[in-house]
């Protein structure tokens with residue numbers, strides 16, 4: 001049952017919020033910022049930083065237990081002698097909150113001065129500069145000068161906190177967000193404070209460094225530069241980076257992400273908020289698996305292998321499309337293997353090309369599996385197996401037809417193979433079999449055994465270089481956006497597939513990804529009425545029916561709001 005709505009006033013603005021909402025969130029809903037450090041909406045409240053102090057008044061109640069009214073008939077508001085913390089004060093009927101009264105301004109200046117007493121102020125060499133709440137709040141709410149002339153307390157610097165994180169204790173403001181995340185979300189109780197007063201220091205329990213698949217989330221939620229990521233620190237200043245909203249391509253959960261790029265290079269991947277998928281977290285496996293985008297070996301232009309010399313020659317897209325279409329027209333008995341890491345639009349066009357135009361029966365996707373953890377990480381490591389099933393490229397179980405394709409090549413029944421984005425030599429089609437083919441066309445982003453053997457290699461784009469959609473294990477369709485251009489003349493796979501369709505005389509007149517999506521909505525029932533704008537940044541849950549769409553991923557992207565809830569604290 002929904003919570004009753006409470007009416008209150010914040011800085012003179014009437015506000016309505018469900019019972020139980022705290023003042024920080026109620027104020028945020030009407031565009032008022034209550035600065036805070038220790039409060040995080042997905043962590044237990046501890047109320048230790050005092051940055052969120054606000055002036056709270058309640059209607060005065062008379063001896064008759066009724067509100068006392070002023071001469072104008074309005075309730076008289078009684079303010080407490082002390083300020084209250086907004087993170088741990090719930091809204092109440094008739095409450096009046098001041099977030100900018102002189103008393104509040106003075107208190108915040110005091111808190112900022114206190115927090116900065118022992119802070120090293122090494123912003124010029126701190127990796128958090130540009131996204132540091134201490135910098136931001138000291139400009140917005142600090143007093144601008146310090147009265148502290150004594151020697152600052154010095155604490156350990158550059159302490160490795162496991163292989164992924166570096167801790168600078170001098171910068172830590174002891175908010176305990178990292179302590180609570182590791183204990184209450186990641187399920188590893190390993191961080192805590194030692195010593196007292198100015199000497200209080202964050203440390204890990206002896207022999208218990210963070211070692212979960214979610215550790216790097218504490219770098220995101222640390223409001224200052226105390227925790228930095230070994231992978232990203234000192235690579236770029238954040239103000240140079242462009243932020244592009246995307247979806248992690250490393251498992252079927254489809255965590256929402258932000259790609260941080262500059263001049264064609266992706267420097268880091270961080271989680272984006274989406275309560276329907278990943279809340280505000282992502283796993284380290286997915287976060288750190290982005291370096292293939294920047295791999296210097298990326299395929300940059302179409303190429304053909306000379307049948308005489310065995311050497312590979314570069315081609316223009318026009319020539320490559322014409323030659324591949326010609327060969328596909330002459331070599332019959334084609335099979336096709338796609339990737340469930342491709343976008344739904346690519347899989348739709350792939351299916352159209354191989355099943356409708358080339359009349360191939362043996363079509364499938366390569367399955368990718370691993371261990372899931374019932375929080376976010378799915379055992380299905382393909383981001384779009386649902387899209388592959390919906391478009392008809394594969395069925396349940398994914399990959400069931402791959403042995404038939406291998407047998408077909410061995411017996412000579414299959415003479416040509418089209419591969420979209422998979423090193424099939426590692427997944428059931430041995431190199432010896434690939435070498436027997438009369439025609440091997442590969443669309444991929446990186447060289448591998450299969451591109452080595454391919455007659456035609458058509459370079460594609462990684463998930464960071466194209467638009468399109470993935471459908472996660474729960475049937476939520478979500479958008480990818482292009483953060484950087486592809487290297488050389490490589491291009492998104494949907495363009496290559498559309499060009500081949502056109503060359504083969506089928507309707508491939510798609511000028512934009514929107515055109516492909518519009519065509520999908522006409523033929524794929526669950527997408528009816530949708531377009532990329534309607535999918536928006538948060539995605540749309542599709543109504544998918546049939547046993548092929550039974551998911552192992554329960555609500556929230558995982559079984560629980562935390563890993564701590566599904567396993568005992570380690």
Ligand code: SF4
Nearest residue numbers: 172173175176178222
């Ligand atoms: S390291 Fe960061 S998140 Fe952890 S207590 Fe210190 S300031 Fe807070």
Ligand code: SF4
Nearest residue numbers: 248251254255283286
């Ligand atoms: S849980 Fe899956 S989708 Fe989320 S970050 Fe990890 S690998 Fe990526």
Ligand code: FES
Nearest residue numbers: 036047049050087
């Ligand atoms: S945010 Fe309220 S005390 Fe820290």
